[in-house]
Amino acid sequence: MEFNFADSAKKMRSSAIRDLMSLAVRPDIISFAGGMPGNDLFPIDDLREIVAQLPTKRLEIAMQYGETSGMNTLIIALKNWLQQKGFPVDKNRIILTTGSLQALHILGKIFINPGDTILVENPSFVGALSAFKSFEANIVGVNIDKNGICIDDLREKLKLNPKFLYIMPNFHNPAGIIYSQQRRTELLQLMQEYNVPIFEDDAYGELFYDEETKSMLSPLKTIAKNEEQILYTGSFSKIFGPGLRLGWMLVPPEVYEKAEKCKQAIDACSSTLSQTLAEEFLTSGRMEKYIANLRNIYRQRRDCMVEELKKHMPAEVSFVEPKGGFYIWIKLPKGVNEKELLKIAIEKGVVFVIGSTFDPLGNENGYIRISFSNNTIEEIQKGIKILGESIKYLL
Numbered sequence: 001m002e003f004n005f006a007d008s009a010k011k012m013r014s015s016a017i018r019d020l021m022s023l024a025v026r027p028d029i030i031s032f033a034g035g036m037p038g039n040d041l042f043p044i045d046d047l048r049e050i051v052a053q054l055p056t057k058r059l060e061i062a063m064q065y066g067e068t069s070g071m072n073t074l075i076i077a078l079k080n081w082l083q084q085k086g087f088p089v090d091k092n093r094i095i096l097t098t099g100s101l102q103a104l105h106i107l108g109k110i111f112i113n114p115g116d117t118i119l120v121e122n123p124s125f126v127g128a129l130s131a132f133k134s135f136e137a138n139i140v141g142v143n144i145d146k147n148g149i150c151i152d153d154l155r156e157k158l159k160l161n162p163k164f165l166y167i168m169p170n171f172h173n174p175a176g177i178i179y180s181q182q183r184r185t186e187l188l189q190l191m192q193e194y195n196v197p198i199f200e201d202d203a204y205g206e207l208f209y210d211e212e213t214k215s216m217l218s219p220l221k222t223i224a225k226n227e228e229q230i231l232y233t234g235s236f237s238k239i240f241g242p243g244l245r246l247g248w249m250l251v252p253p254e255v256y257e258k259a260e261k262c263k264q265a266i267d268a269c270s271s272t273l274s275q276t277l278a279e280e281f282l283t284s285g286r287m288e289k290y291i292a293n294l295r296n297i298y299r300q301r302r303d304c305m306v307e308e309l310k311k312h313m314p315a316e317v318s319f320v321e322p323k324g325g326f327y328i329w330i331k332l333p334k335g336v337n338e339k340e341l342l343k344i345a346i347e348k349g350v351v352f353v354i355g356s357t358f359d360p361l362g363n364e365n366g367y368i369r370i371s372f373s374n375n376t377i378e379e380i381q382k383g384i385k386i387l388g389e390s391i392k393y394l395l
């Protein structure tokens, strides 16, 4: 039988990251590829305790369907948590989603008509690019530098009359940068002139590795005069576990109404079991303690990776030291091709993600992304040495 798929499905490609995952499970290979929390870091004892302490009634509710927008008790807890961080929770509404990727997918679906232009940073998060592509958006990349999105380039591209701008101001995936205060201000000033929503993806905002950085992370949603222009997404994946598949959007009521209808047709509601666990994790104070511990461990892994890179990379390699998040975005020396490098590195025992994966048009850009979140210190030391040797081999 030959199936006659929809045009949008015919255009779908498996992302290179997902394909690489199959290599990442080979036991002898060191993977810097996935954007995953450390397996060894999940709060398993907390999880066991929470389940053991839940009364039968709550477990029954946790096994039942729930409200499409999420369990009311979790929404209240999340609202309080966000309010303490300065979010305008009273003017907006929350929808709990099946991962924040679903939040982006839903927002994409309710804004994009086939052929509509949308703006994303170049490079950008591959999951969001795939979601927006599935609605046949014309995706246009806007350059970024170490301080954030390039305002002049954005000004030019806004002339294309885009439907929205999708950005990650805190611990960008893959570039590892945070937007400077000045860039945040310039961006908000420019965007206020245009009637274009900003999707602000803050999946990594809690994972800062020093106190000085913490004060630089104010989400746009908390500082914008025109806050209703910003559709904010967050996630429990990096601060509890991606296995829960739980994220959220904080959006103005008009957007909420469309998004909720859209979600209803997709999965009726996100896992009530996950929501129950997240509520307990958050309201018991376990989450704050857990995040503080995560910051310490990820900081050590980041420090180790940066030190090893300085030791083993040839002088022509450059990168911005990340102040949080999971990723280091490495600019390769001229003449070193990312795909060739990947082939050599896999032979030697290391895998990472090539830069073209994050380019809106899939173009090669001379970069690779490595992550330090799911590796031991020993693996980082061994793997970065191999990576250095692989690059030198191609020079």
Ligand SMILES: Cc1ncc(COP(=O)(O)O)c(C=O)c1O
Pocket (backbone or CB within 6 Å): 035, 098, 099, 100, 101, 102, 125, 127, 168, 173, 201, 203, 234, 235, 236, 237, 242, 245, 246, 247
């Ligand atoms: C920038 C960014 N946004 C969103 C997500 C989606 O995360 P989740 O769907 O697990 O919440 C990820 C996952 O890696 C990410 O890196």
